[in-house]
């Protein structure tokens with residue numbers, strides 16, 4: 006540590022203050038980056054199916070970059086869809102408080118990013134996943150705003166693009182930076198684990214995980230986001 010004892014007291018004090026700021030800033034930044042967490046939502050009813058394997062590839066890459074991850078399964082039980090009661094517009098929370106919704110909702114404040122994965126069902130995401138996401142994003146989208154999001158589609162043969170398109174609608178409705186890889190985030194397989202054989206898909210998702218971690222860390226280190234216009238225009242196509 007430098008010695009300032011020969012300088013006037015006021016200069017000494019100011020130098021010490023700068024020394025603390027310079028020393029503490031990287032420590033605080035490192036602490037922020039190390040404690041970052043992302044939620045990975047498995048939209049397949051198969052807990053250990055291809056979507057789980059696909060998300061695990063993303064998670065491993067994020068972990069290697071210092072980001073904590075948790076894969077949440079939507080499971081095989083029926084998921085309640087949105088009933089359009091609009092109670093959430095008053096309370097900020099869906100009126101139907103099932104365990105799956107509540108578990109995810111309660112984490113939204115503490116996570117820094119989200120990855121949504123789905124099997125392709127008739128060229129779209131699994132209906133149960135959409136049922137959950139409709140409620141989550143309508144009621145609690147503000148909690149995810151400005152946090153990076155990515156989507157992953159798993160397919161046997163066709164329809165992954167339209168699955169991604171639908172899933173991306175949640176992220177891009179919501180002021181979330183949509184994170185990409187060097188190819189569209191799709192991977193192919195039928196039987197559980199088969200996606201591991203899709204070498205290009207594996208590489209695409211691995212790089213997606215790296216990009217997610219990078220964007221999350223860049224955003225944490227950068228300036229605060231700009232505020233959206235307020236009050237917001239809301240015209241329902243009535244002119």
Ligand SMILES: Cc1cc2nc3c(=O)[nH]c(=O)nc-3n(C[C@H](O)[C@H](O)[C@H](O)COP(=O)(O)O)c2cc1C
Pocket residue numbers: 049050051053054055056057124125126127128129159160161162163164165194195196197
């Ligand atoms: C109801 C249903 C519809 C499906 N539709 C498609 C489809 O449109 N295109 C496709 O490539 N695969 C389709 N598949 C296959 C799954 O997307 C594929 O097997 C995927 O790997 C399953 O992921 P999981 O193991 O995570 O559940 C369908 C499967 C089911 C059960």
